[in-house]
Amino acid sequence: MNTQVSLDLKVMLETQGLCKYWGGLKALDDISLQFFDKQLHGIVGPNGAGKSTLLNLLCGHYKPTRGSILHKEEAIEAIKPYAFARRGIGRSFQKTNIYPGATCLENCCVAVQRRMGGSFNILRSRYTQKVLDEIASEALEKVGLGARRDVVASQISYGEQRQLEIAMVLATSPEVLLLDEPMAGMGHEESQLIIELLKTLRREYCIVLVEHDMDAVFELSDQLTVMVDGQHLTTGSVDQVRDDPRVKEAYLGQGDEVF
Amino acid sequence: MLFNKRTERIFFWVFFPLALLMPLFLAENTFFVSKLTSIMIFALFVMSLDYLVGRCGLITLGHAMFYGLGGYLFWMIAPEYEAVNFWVYTFYICMIAAAVALIIGFLVLRTSGIYMIMITLAFAQMAFYFFSDSIEFGGTDGLFIYVKPETSIFGLSFFDLDNPTHFYYLCLLSLFNTLIFFRILIRSRFGRVVDAIHENPGRTTALGYNIFVFRLMSYVIASALGAYAGYLFTLQYGFVNPSMLAWTTSGSALVMSILGGMGSIYGAILGTFVYEGLHYVLEHLTEHWMLFMGALIIAMVMVFKNGIAGSMEKLLEKRT
Numbered sequence: 001m002n003t004q005v006s007l008d009l010k011v012m013l014e015t016q017g018l019c020k021y022w023g024g025l026k027a028l029d030d031i032s033l034q035f036f037d038k039q040l041h042g043i044v045g046p047n048g049a050g051k052s053t054l055l056n057l058l059c060g061h062y063k064p065t066r067g068s069i070l071h072k073e074e075a076i077e078a079i080k081p082y083a084f085a086r087r088g089i090g091r092s093f094q095k096t097n098i099y100p101g102a103t104c105l106e107n108c109c110v111a112v113q114r115r116m117g118g119s120f121n122i123l124r125s126r127y128t129q130k131v132l133d134e135i136a137s138e139a140l141e142k143v144g145l146g147a148r149r150d151v152v153a154s155q156i157s158y159g160e161q162r163q164l165e166i167a168m169v170l171a172t173s174p175e176v177l178l179l180d181e182p183m184a185g186m187g188h189e190e191s192q193l194i195i196e197l198l199k200t201l202r203r204e205y206c207i208v209l210v211e212h213d214m215d216a217v218f219e220l221s222d223q224l225t226v227m228v229d230g231q232h233l234t235t236g237s238v239d240q241v242r243d244d245p246r247v248k249e250a251y252l253g254q255g256d257e258v259f
Numbered sequence: 260m261l262f263n264k265r266t267e268r269i270f271f272w273v274f275f276p277l278a279l280l281m282p283l284f285l286a287e288n289t290f291f292v293s294k295l296t297s298i299m300i301f302a303l304f305v306m307s308l309d310y311l312v313g314r315c316g317l318i319t320l321g322h323a324m325f326y327g328l329g330g331y332l333f334w335m336i337a338p339e340y341e342a343v344n345f346w347v348y349t350f351y352i353c354m355i356a357a358a359v360a361l362i363i364g365f366l367v368l369r370t371s372g373i374y375m376i377m378i379t380l381a382f383a384q385m386a387f388y389f390f391s392d393s394i395e396f397g398g399t400d401g402l403f404i405y406v407k408p409e410t411s412i413f414g415l416s417f418f419d420l421d422n423p424t425h426f427y428y429l430c431l432l433s434l435f436n437t438l439i440f441f442r443i444l445i446r447s448r449f450g451r452v453v454d455a456i457h458e459n460p461g462r463t464t465a466l467g468y469n470i471f472v473f474r475l476m477s478y479v480i481a482s483a484l485g486a487y488a489g490y491l492f493t494l495q496y497g498f499v500n501p502s503m504l505a506w507t508t509s510g511s512a513l514v515m516s517i518l519g520g521m522g523s524i525y526g527a528i529l530g531t532f533v534y535e536g537l538h539y540v541l542e543h544l545t546e547h548w549m550l551f552m553g554a555l556i557i558a559m560v561m562v563f564k565n566g567i568a569g570s571m572e573k574l575l576e577k578r579t
Binding site for chain 2: 059061080081082083084085086090091093097098099100101102106109110111113114115118119120121122123124125126127129168172
């Protein structure tokens with residue numbers, strides 16, 4: 001790998017020869033990557049490159065056909081999906097995935113309560129734990145939804161729902177953030193908001209960002225991986241990747257996006 | 260606040276005082292007292308089903324299995340000619356039913372949606388044929404309970420179960436407690452996760468919850484209460500028979516839950532009273548009551564979009 005990373009960076013998440021086959025289709029073939037703490041790792045590639053599949057494997061939603069996933073040097077590919085979140089691997093979804101009938105605050109409270117405990121307490125009221133509300137509010141403030149905390153999630157705008165999506169992940173206090181196209185379907189101004197948010201977050205967490213908005217990815221990424229047809233094409237700094245002839249070919253060959 | 264909706268509070272303050280005073284008006288008419296008692300017992304059963312279906316999103320057609328089990332369990336574990344303590348046996352029956360529900364839930368809850376309906380139905384039918392085909396359990400005729408339990412706590416006896424009015428109050432108290440219990444449960448942190456799972460199970464898993472455990476716990480709680488309702492039914496009529504376990508029992512309970520307003524809990528009481536009330540009236544008007552009953556149910560389900568409770572809320576919540 002032509003990655004140049006200074007030695008003091010800690011590997012948070014690592015994949016080794018990760019494969020996912022759907023019958024004969026190789027959705028993901030032999031992917032070995034390292035994701036570092038307090039770095040933003042962008043993943044780009046044409047449609048069907050296997051970016052979402054990779055995220056779904058990293059968060060435990062799918063089980064890999066072969067290969068392993070290491071979190072802090074421990075193999076975790078065999079653990080249950082919910083256990084990924086408990087280890088601090090949080091994800092947001094490409095398609096907005098929230099609790100539309102609950103308030104923004106309640107959405108985040110569900111996330112916070114997982115860590116705070118008491119979820120098996122059938123007697124104590126859910127409305128009495130002030131600390132929980134505070135942490136949930138904090139997460140909302142962080143993404144700029146502080147003013148919307150008591151509004152029902154189905155009533156806020158699409159862009160705000162995308163922000164809420166991220167707030168919910170933050171509320172679980174993760175170490176790793178897996179973000180699946182957080183800017184999908186957003187207008188320019190809304191995207192800008194998310195970009196600003198990610199700029200503040202990328203020095204606090206290990207972030208894996210799958211995104212179609214190339215400008216955003218180039219602006220944000222510390223490292224960049226390009227994937228094509230389920231294969232790993234290259235990984236490197238933004239400049240390295242931008243100048244890689246294979247990358248240009250891959251994109252031009254597809255005929256959609258050009259740098 | 261325990262009841263977060265105004266409608267619910269109004270219902271609470273209308274229904275329970277009325278129910279409390281009712282036997283005073285009907286003092287001579289033990290038939291009506293008994294009729295109301297049996298409706299309240301079934302309302303308790305419907306309430307436990309309503310929690311499962313409406314709050315947890317676990318649609319089951321086998322809930323009657325626990326209703327019947329409550330009755331059969333009492334026959335099995337209580338001595339035949341000796342009065343046992345009601346409270347102790349309530350505890351036993353709920354615990355045994357919970358243990359059974361733990362095992363069955365463990366299998367059933369691996370599926371969801373239509374598959375879960377089929378599997379719960381299969382389990383209930385197995386139980387139904389087991390009890391109706393076995394001679395030891397009286398076959399299709401069922402069994403008689405000769406001696407009713409006594410209800411003393413520390414030597415103090417409040418209810419005489421042979422007295423219809425006393426039994427009425429015991430059932431009213433049970434219904435009241437169950438309603439309060441479910442409200443506390445729904446308001447709790449456990450209830451928060453249950454609501455989250457109902458609304459978006461995938462997301463709840465992604466947040467780190469093992470949703471299977473929460474569903475299993477809910478299933479066990481609802482089943483134990485379903486068995487308690489069956490136990491009360493058996494005590495009221497002094498017999499237990501396989502029709503309690505029939506899928507039609509689950510079916511009508513489901514209709515009552517939908518009619519009352521799924522997931523509202525107090526709607527279970529409304530649904531059961533409206534259904535049984537209509538049943539009673541139509542039965543006395545015409546032989547073909549089932550035809551009219553069916554038509555009325557269809558009409559009501561279509562008019563009341565979210566059940567009677569939902570329509571009442573629409574009417575009453577606007578003005579707040």
